[in-house]
Amino acid sequence: MGDINMFYDRAKIYVKGGDGGNGCIAMRREKYVPFGGPWGGDGGRGGDVLFKADEGLNTLVDFRYKKHFKADRGQHGMGRNMNGAAGDDLIVRVPTGTIIREAETGRIIADLVEDGQEIRIAKGGRGGRGNVRFASGVNKAPRIAEKGEPGEEFWVELELKLIADVGLIGFPNAGKSTFISMVSAAKPKVADYPFTTLAPNLGVVSVGLDHSFVLADIPGLIEGASQGVGLGHEFLRHTERTRLLVHVVDTAGTEGRDPVEDIKIINRELELYDSKLAQRPQIIAANKMDIKPQAEENLARLKEEFGDQYEIYPISSAINQGLDVIIRRVAQLLEQIPKQEPVQPDVDERLTVFSPEERYKVQRDYDGNWRITGKEIERHVAMTYLEEEESVERLQRIMRVMGLERELVDSGVKEGDIVRIGNWEFEWTQ
Structure with missing residues (x-):
């Protein structure tokens, strides 16, 4: 029997919410305004990935060849204090009767049993703030802004259980x-x-x-x-x-x-x-x-x-x-005979576990230098304009407040060691 007639009732796909748009670093450059202040707008929010039940579908065959689903990113902020537009949500249609699980943990996210039922699976990142937001009495013309927050991304498993009476x-x-x-x-x-x-x-x-x-x-x-x-x-x-x-x-x-x-x-x-x-x-x-x-x-x-x-x-x-x-x-x-109750999504463990997730972890890297991991610190790095000195100084202040500098010193970091966080690396100086 050829593929065209096959019935597909399982699929594994990758979903990613749209990244937020970058905040803008801009200064007023108008005639007659010699000391123009910051004028950079915020980036737009990234789109979400939504799954929607559609009773017109009865197989997961559409996911056999297309496995990556990404929502649009938000537009970047612009000068003149103009904010970027939000990214469009991506709606992925699945047959009624589809159970959605997080692939890594097996946690049930949703059981879509009614036509038109919709659920947000991957959240888009928030837009980065423009430099207007960082102006203060001390720093009236900051060259600080945020890049957009990365959207959520992970693999999900789909399983179709037909809704037949x-x-x-x-x-x-x-x-x-x-x-x-x-x-x-x-x-x-x-x-x-x-x-x-x-x-x-x-x-x-x-x-x-x-x-x-x-x-x-x-x-x-x-x-x-x-x-x-x-x-x-x-x-x-x-x-x-x-x-x-x-x-x-x-x-x-x-x-x-x-x-x-x-x-x-x-x-x-x-x-x-x-x-x-x-x-x-x-x-x-x-x-x-x-x-x-x-x-x-x-x-x-x-x-x-x-x-x-x-x-x-x-x-x-x-x-x-x-x-x-x-x-x-x-x-x-x-x-x-009453209808079957849908499978209840598993309670999000993050809501029930009292010990917070580690904010960061310091460990030796493959070459003897240092690697810092953790969602929170990696997000801060991803949202930093690393080419702007003021933005990097702000990131270092965040690291200090989080206790990361003290942790590195206690772990034995030395002058000249390389420290890596995500795609960023810097040389440690006392």
Whole structure:
């Protein structure tokens, strides 16, 4: 099967909020104003990366070849005290039913289950302040401004769990594809061999004028699926959001199989994979009733074995027999069964952990010199105009206030040693 028909339900992508625009260093140079003050405006805020659920999408295939998503940076500040414009947000559309995790930690950021639901994933950086902001009674013409703050950036993992009200389970060739094509507008490809359906087929079933529900054919569920045999493990996840399971069974046993045993095997696999899933309400669609006399004999056995556990509906998808009865019953049951709650995003640990993150860390670098790491200090460096002496002096004051100079001295820094922070390096002098 070519890529064009493949169903992609996982993806790993890189997201980056837009960097803030740089603040401007500018002085008034007007005629008749001999001692013009600072006139540099602020940079604009960087755009955010937003994810938006779109029920028109049903696969993550768009993320197979495009893996980097960056929002626009803010415009730089300008002279005449003009501020830069904010960068545009980037909206990334994903199918409804997509769970978003932080790749490094596995933390769940969001579970997008409703069409149009939107969440900010990567925040844009704030714009740098222009030199107007740094004027004081002591320094009336500062050559100090900030570069824009870098936007947040990290890898996220996307996982699609289909939002279907009803999941069709059963062995390959039990007639699920025919069932879904007869009761909905979906037209799945049907062929007569195991693993015909390599992707979940979705169909919208209309019941009357104002009622409808979504039906998903869950493929690849065979004995051993819960251990990852065949395709089962990948697709079993798609049953997790369904509220009702319709178990389609080949009542005629056309391939020499025993329908009673088939139901036991599939349910055992469900139990092994997810005991909660196995507790979902289930009804049996006893299919292929038009093949006599085996089907009638086996229907009697099914009723004897499972009649006190499950409702059993004799049908024949191929000739559209009994389908209206089972569909009406499914619609009735769905009105009684509450919808699944979406997965709750993990609480951001930064809000619950009382010990603050280390502001910086001092360590020996690969060549015996010094390397300082830490989000806060790296951000200060990234936002400093390193070519402007006054800006560098301000950075050094920040480092002093943070206790970084004292930490370097205590660690054994010597005259002439190189100290590196991010992309910046300087020579230590006493």
